[in-house]
Amino acid sequence: MTCIVCPNGCRIQVEKKAEGLAITGNQCKRGAAFAEAEITNPTRTVTTTVRTVFPRAPVVPVRTRGEIPKDKIRDLMAFLNTLTVTEPLGIGAAVVKNVLGLGRDVVVTSNVLAEEADESPELAGGVPKSYKS
Numbered sequence: 001m002t003c004i005v006c007p008n009g010c011r012i013q014v015e016k017k018a019e020g021l022a023i024t025g026n027q028c029k030r031g032a033a034f035a036e037a038e039i040t041n042p043t044r045t046v047t048t049t050v051r052t053v054f055p056r057a058p059v060v061p062v063r064t065r066g067e068i069p070k071d072k073i074r075d076l077m078a079f080l081n082t083l084t085v086t087e088p089l090g091i092g093a094a095v096v097k098n099v100l101g102l103g104r105d106v107v108v109t110s111n112v113l114a115e116e117a118d119e120s121p122e123l124a125g126g127v128p129k130s131y132k133s
Ligand code: SF4
Pocket: 003, 004, 005, 006, 007, 008, 009, 010, 025, 026, 027, 028, 029, 030, 031, 032
């Protein structure tokens, strides 16, 4: 596998042995920890976009606050595709909390909606719910 922890991109080999995993090719301990996690419980931070009701910002960038299991990414993307942000949420605001019961929030990573609300005060009140499906 290729380590994605830093830009070096080391090629790491992992072998299962009776005494545990034998990890080679990594240049540092972080690479070994990454390789072990990839074998036992791979996780990722997910970045994507969510639709909004705002014509001048029809989508807003979001990411998971922390990593989620890699095998849940497809479910997460399907769920996020059902959402529409209806409030001018600022950077760091949760679009959805504890998404899919994974213990992670999905948060806005841009101020584009808040800036839109500043320029269009009629949007500042938003809609009571932070999202709708
Ligand atoms: S093993 Fe260490 S040096 Fe190599 S890519 Fe991973 S974090 Fe970077």
